[in-house]
Amino acid sequence: xxxxxxxxxxxxxxxxxxxxxxxxxxxxxxxxxxxxxxxxxxxxxxxxxxxxxxxxxxxxxxxxxxxxxxxxxxxxxxxxxxxxxxxxxxxxxxxxxxxxxxxxxxxxxxxxxxxxxxxxxxxxxxxxxxxxxxxxxxxxxxxxxxxxxxxxxxxxxxxxxxxxxxxxxxxxxxxxxxxxxxxxxxxxxxxxxxxxxxxxxxxxxxxxxxxxxxxxxxxxxxxxxxxxxxxxxxxxxxxxxxx
Amino acid sequence: xxxxxxxxxxxxxxxxxxxxxxxxxxxxxxxxxxxxxxxxxxxxxxxxxxxxxxxxxxxxxxxxxxxxxxxxxxxxxxxxxxxxxxxxxxxxxxxxxxxxxxxxxxxxxxxxxxxxxxxxxxxxxxxxxxxxxxxxxxxxxxxxxxxxxxxxxxxxxxxxxxxxxxxxxxxxxxxxxxxxxxxxxxxxxxxxxxxxxxxxxxxxxxxxxxxxxxxxxxxxxxxxxxxxxxxxxxxxxxxxxxx
Numbered sequence: 022x023x024x025x026x027x028x029x030x031x032x033x034x035x036x037x038x039x040x041x042x043x044x045x046x047x048x049x050x051x052x053x054x055x056x057x058x059x060x061x062x063x064x065x066x067x068x069x070x071x072x073x074x075x076x077x078x079x080x081x082x083x084x085x086x087x088x089x090x091x092x093x094x095x096x097x098x099x100x101x102x103x104x105x106x107x108x109x110x111x112x113x114x115x116x117x118x119x120x121x122x123x124x125x126x127x128x129x130x131x132x133x134x135x136x137x138x139x140x141x142x143x144x145x146x147x148x149x150x151x152x153x154x155x156x157x158x159x160x161x162x163x164x165x166x167x168x169x170x171x172x173x174x175x176x177x178x179x180x181x182x183x184x185x186x187x188x189x190x191x192x193x194x195x196x197x198x199x200x201x202x203x204x205x206x207x208x209x210x211x212x213x214x215x216x217x218x219x220x221x222x223x224x225x226x227x228x229x230x231x232x233x234x235x236x237x238x239x240x241x242x243x244x245x246x247x248x249x250x251x252x253x254x255x256x257x258x259x260x261x262x263x264x
Numbered sequence: 265x266x267x268x269x270x271x272x273x274x275x276x277x278x279x280x281x282x283x284x285x286x287x288x289x290x291x292x293x294x295x296x297x298x299x300x301x302x303x304x305x306x307x308x309x310x311x312x313x314x315x316x317x318x319x320x321x322x323x324x325x326x327x328x329x330x331x332x333x334x335x336x337x338x339x340x341x342x343x344x345x346x347x348x349x350x351x352x353x354x355x356x357x358x359x360x361x362x363x364x365x366x367x368x369x370x371x372x373x374x375x376x377x378x379x380x381x382x383x384x385x386x387x388x389x390x391x392x393x394x395x396x397x398x399x400x401x402x403x404x405x406x407x408x409x410x411x412x413x414x415x416x417x418x419x420x421x422x423x424x425x426x427x428x429x430x431x432x433x434x435x436x437x438x439x440x441x442x443x444x445x446x447x448x449x450x451x452x453x454x455x456x457x458x459x460x461x462x463x464x465x466x467x468x469x470x471x472x473x474x475x476x477x478x479x480x481x482x483x484x485x486x487x488x489x490x491x492x493x494x495x496x497x498x499x500x501x502x503x504x505x506x507x
């Protein structure tokens with residue numbers, strides 16, 4: 022019996038989504054909770070990784086277990102076994118063909134910038150920016166980056182070989198008020214550190230450290246260069262996974 | 265030369281304001297930063313303590329040092345020496361008669377409640393409340409608690425003998441929207457855990473676990489009882505100190 026679960030988490034205290042030796046990962050914390058509830062070692066499959074310090078408004082994972090009770094009781098049990106920095110949003114039974122990673126058709130991320138000095142009360146949740154951002158230039162660069170493109174320049178490969186570095190960014194939506202700027206990215210998939218590379222680039226354009234033409238060159242080079250500034254993990258939120 | 269400094273902090277990672285053996289306190293972190301900048305052991309005096317997990321939008325402290333440069337450079341130096349969970353808001357030179365604790369005439373605290381299940385992304389900054397709060401009853405109880413009263417019932421003494429347990433609460437202001445409730449308290453002073461005892465009491469009244477008459481009895485008893493529920497530290501913010 023396969024279960025699909027949505028969860029949110031504060032990435033601050035975790036070594037990212039993925040289980041790795043040493044520091045506790047979100048995946049590991051959830052697997053420990055489920056193993057405790059089911060009284061047997063349980064593995065989960067997430068829609069994809071998030072890095073250390075990156076948050077999730079809604080991450081999705083699946084797991085298999087013959088739970089005899091209703092989904093709500095499973096969600097309640099998870100809530101009480103998990104640290105309060107991870108919360109199950111829903112648990113629903115799905116067809117065995119559902120796969121949290123391979124069935125995902127697109128994802129949405131949000132990145133949060135704060136203008137001026139960061140407040141200690143949201144330093145874990147945004148990237149503080151000093152200086153004025155030119156939103157007209159940012160929008161021009163964002164338009165360039167929207168669509169089906171080879172984003173090789175924006176992917177850190179971390180020893181992983183991608184079959185293809187072409188992704189389709191269907192939407193880059195940028196909103197700002199006096200204190201914050203929110204950058205929303207929607208695509209059929211994102212490579213490792215790609216959103217943070219895009220944000221770092223857009224901010225550099227906004228600060229006048231990079232021209233829109235240089236972004237175009239970067240994109241067409243299809244090669245990772247040190248010109249791509251990777252924005253800090255703290256400002257990034259996995260917002261939604263679409264199936 | 266005496267300096268007055270305003271600072272905000274996220275109380276999550278600290279053992280409260282006050283220096284104590286073991287875990288790092290906010291005071292200690294600031295004294296370490298100043299000692300590093302001034303190249304000599306420096307002590308500060310805060311307006312009062314905040315408990316472990318309690319935050320500050322604006323805490324005030326003073327210290328003495330013959331700083332030869334301008335206040336802005338001192339603030340900048342502090343910002344770069346402090347952990348990013350503590351931020352100096354301003355530094356200004358004051359008369360030697362100024363005392364962060366004894367010159368304070370009143371303080372304002374804010375307490376934040378969240379309705380329903382807490383989100384992992386603000387569990388450090390609010391108290392999640394399940395069930396509906398009756399704000400008419402809460403307002404009645406808040407009215408009872410406003411004014412010059414003996415708040416002995418709401419003070420945890422922690423071995424400290426207060427000269428007087430009479431305080432003048434000049435304002436209890438309660439605002440709510442769909443997701444949050446903000447309780448603001450202003451008084452000439454607060455005793456140890458007093459705000460959290462008031463919040464716990466108001467929430468119990470709102471949930472129907474206590475009557476307004478019982479709050480009145482509690483207040484008039486002028487004795488601490490186990491009936492006073494102390495709300496969690498996480499939802500509490502020292503908002504402003506008035507001089």
